[in-house]
Amino acid sequence: MIKRGPKAGRRIPAPARGLAEQLDRALQAMLAGRTPAPLAAGLTPLLQIAAGLRGLPRAEFKARLAAELAAAHPSRPDAKRRLRKKEGGKMPVSKGRAVKPVAQNLDPVMPFMYIREPAAAVEFYRTVLGARVLMREAEPGGVLSHAQFQIGESRFMIANPASRHLSEYARAGWARTPRDLGGTPVHLYVQVADVDRVFGKALAAGAQVVHEVRDMEWGDRVGGFQDPYGHVWYVATPVRRRVQPDN
Amino acid sequence: LRRPDKTAVERAAIKAAQRDPARFAELYEGNFELVYAFVSRRARDREDAEDITADVFHQALAYLPRFRWRGVPFAAWLLKIAANAINDNSRRIKRDRVAALAEPAQTDRKELVDRARLSRLVDALAPNQRRVIVMRFAEQQSIREIAARLGRTEGAVKQLQLRALKRLRAAMDKADD
Numbered sequence: 001m002i003k004r005g006p007k008a009g010r011r012i013p014a015p016a017r018g019l020a021e022q023l024d025r026a027l028q029a030m031l032a033g034r035t036p037a038p039l040a041a042g043l044t045p046l047l048q049i050a051a052g053l054r055g056l057p058r059a060e061f062k063a064r065l066a067a068e069l070a071a072a073h074p075s076r077p078d079a080k081r082r083l084r085k086k087e088g089g090k091m092p093v094s095k096g097r098a099v100k101p102v103a104q105n106l107d108p109v110m111p112f113m114y115i116r117e118p119a120a121a122v123e124f125y126r127t128v129l130g131a132r133v134l135m136r137e138a139e140p141g142g143v144l145s146h147a148q149f150q151i152g153e154s155r156f157m158i159a160n161p162a163s164r165h166l167s168e169y170a171r172a173g174w175a176r177t178p179r180d181l182g183g184t185p186v187h188l189y190v191q192v193a194d195v196d197r198v199f200g201k202a203l204a205a206g207a208q209v210v211h212e213v214r215d216m217e218w219g220d221r222v223g224g225f226q227d228p229y230g231h232v233w234y235v236a237t238p239v240r241r242r243v244q245p246d247n
Numbered sequence: 248l249r250r251p252d253k254t255a256v257e258r259a260a261i262k263a264a265q266r267d268p269a270r271f272a273e274l275y276e277g278n279f280e281l282v283y284a285f286v287s288r289r290a291r292d293r294e295d296a297e298d299i300t301a302d303v304f305h306q307a308l309a310y311l312p313r314f315r316w317r318g319v320p321f322a323a324w325l326l327k328i329a330a331n332a333i334n335d336n337s338r339r340i341k342r343d344r345v346a347a348l349a350e351p352a353q354t355d356r357k358e359l360v361d362r363a364r365l366s367r368l369v370d371a372l373a374p375n376q377r378r379v380i381v382m383r384f385a386e387q388q389s390i391r392e393i394a395a396r397l398g399r400t401e402g403a404v405k406q407l408q409l410r411a412l413k414r415l416r417a418a419m420d421k422a423d424d
Contacts, residue, residue: 020405046412053384055287193398
């Protein structure tokens, strides 16, 4: 957020300033609880709309609460108690208080993928997808066993089925890679800023084409590739308005 | 064909949810925006608004079997629960008790309904405009943060914001006609 001096709210906007710029300055003032500067004709009604949008609910919250309600059955009075979660003493917890994810700004779904070449995969995901490497875990011999990444607000993990702590899993057949299975039934869809650039980097780093980059009817420009470890990714950039089926 | 009476539809939805709690989802979908709009105006911050809204719907689900139709819309019953939850929350955090919240005044009602409608209209925006509005107002991010997330310039994000607000204004005007 841009900091402004206490008198800035009364400044008359320069004539050259675009409408979008003017409106945003007024919005910043409004969101910070200050009086917005005088606006060009036609922008005041937009500021009124913006005022109505303060306190817009997060879609993620609405969906999470719907899921909680579906899980809580009134005939089982302990259901709400089981759903409740105390949060570090920040606020007293009352009856029916909502479950909160541990990390509020993160997507709650975290894919967990098996890869036999984790060190190379870390470099691939870092350089091709721009993933931030949050954690790498190596076993005493130096073999990388586990790594965690973040792209935007989403996280994903990889694990090496050859690592010692997964040996029982591997024996039971729960730690198979796409190469072991001859394919993967799960594909990952990632939003990126420039699909063509990411797709080019993926192919240069050894990925195989699953789906050439093209504009799709739902409004994203999409390319699909299988990474060198067998996992299939779609990278997508929104390019235009979604086509409604009834239009 | 006659257009179904709104009150009759609501009564049927309540009866269905009283018989089968899984049907509560319809009442939730129909009233979420209204309750959130009511609560968010009175809560300290977004986290508080989410906590109280969750509380309201959990209570509504738990007390639904006791609900008796007396000609008052279901939304009014929910807002009473919300007012109590806000008072309760206010006492818990040892702040001044929120006064006169037993029921929203009639003058507030239109504003509340407008805000709930505005929330729903955001869903109908073009994808990029919707993302900007959601990030700016629901997630309270700065233009710089939104630009970084969308891979756009700050100028482009401000343009999207302007267009989205224009579209919402037009949609609200249309709905008022």
